[in-house]
Amino acid sequence: MLAGWIALGVVVLLILWFVASYNGLVRARNNVRNAWAQIDVQLKRRHDLIPNLVEVVKDYMGYEQEVLTNVTKARNVAMAAQGPAQAAIAEAGLSGALTGLYAVMENYPDLKANQNVSQLQEELTSTENKVAFARQYYNDSVMVYNTKTEVIPTNIIANMGGFQKAEFFQAPEEEKAVPKVDLR
């Protein structure tokens, strides 16, 4: 009789553990997907901000229109990019174009003093940070999720439930080379 109760207790505990671990895996996987979506949200914000900046800066920069055309072109390429790999390269190109613009803007004191411009610059700086932090958080969640799928005993459930490992976001080489511009 007692043995029967113990056996029942063990079975109930096993089921509880199974449910908890499975749900934990699902939660971690959803977290990874959510984190990926957050990157897109921030990238879209960046694309939306750029036309405003170009519009304000245009009037000040008589002779250096091609810097602005570069930014606009890079933005269009980034918006048209398909898939994470292509998007990563296009976004890196956009970052490069923006860095070029910021460098040129340094030569126009009037521009730096303009409140609208400095507000837009703050928004763009912040959006760049948000993109970086969203990627960082994505990688953090991928690490948590992957660890869950690898460690014993959760890996048994992960194999049974078909939980694939997620991929880390890797910054393309040219983006790593972009120097960090300081805009305050």
Next chain:
Amino acid sequence: MFELIRANKIKSWLLILTLTSVLVVLGWVIGEVWAPGGGVGGIAVAVVIATVMNLLAYYAGDQMVLAMSGARQIEHKDLPQLFNVVEEVSIAGGVPMPKVYVIDDTAMNAFATGRDPRHASVAITKGLLMKLNRDELQGVMAHELSHIKNRDMLYMTLAAILVGAVALLADMFLRGLWYSGAGVRRRRSDREGGGGAQAVLIVIGILAAILAPIVARLLYLACSRRREYLADASAAMLTRYPEGLASALEKISGDREILEAANRATAHMYIVHPVKSFEERASALMSTHPPVEERIAILRGMGHSASMSDYQAAWQRYHKGQRLAPKAALAAAPPPPPARPPAEGPRAPETQEDRLRRAHEALDTFRRLGGFLFIPCACGVKLKVPPGYARPQVRCPRCGVQHSLAEGSEAGAAGQ
């Protein structure tokens, strides 16, 4: 980091459990001393006190603290940079955006409050806003956000209230004994005849009433200091730039001003201890915060990396033979691949102009929140009219042009 939070959680629940049992034992002893067999009644009183206080703190604690500090909520349009920085670190930490508050006080401090990440707020003083650059602000906000993410406010508020309840109960008992002790004792010994046992119990009661609050407080303080270190470590990991927080702490520690809005009850919540009187700083054992100089040195000792284990390595140079977090928790959290290249070397130094502009921006924000009118003059002066100004016109002090108050905008947008 996620494992660390779990280890942290277990420790905090142990603290709450220990404090509750101290409270229950104290309640029992006091009950027995008051009336033999009244131990259960004593426990009941202790539990009721603790429950009521905890519930109050759980649901209304954050609002009470914010109201006590005179904090005002702000939107993105009021202070875009502060709002953006908070949003950035909340993205890095993967928690919902907390509400942002500012405190009109020139002392330099900041705190976070709220029972969980969904009901969280961060607050920062005017003094800190005026002095910190973007990176430093990010470091401070990351520290506050780590408190939110680790649910430190909840545990520390609950623990603080239990400590308070223990002290309250002990105080009630000692006072009661002082005023009516003699009468109670005589009546009891008449009835029972066993005066010896009763006297021993009274001595135990007095000892418990004196020791329990001290023990509870020391436990609580040790836990609080550890949480500050962990929040520093998490902040370094979130921003991948420990120097930001280190240099902010340096600026804050150089400031000797006392935050008027803070008192002993809310002191544990701030980024550095706000009550800078001598006896508060005299003993490291009796403080809610570790010494700032040590926190800075640990952050700087991390070098160019920003993982939890790097922080622990730097921390151990100050705490030989101790560990900040269980080894398993650190092993489970190796530094993740950085999403952005770690910042190298010092950034461009700030100019005096930058500092002035930042200070003006912060001051204007508080004027705007206080109901000032902003009128731009053609000569470049921005007139700032206080809310109590009675006349319909105001004269520009530089060029003498008269402006009507109707020109002004409360948002101050026209001047920007």
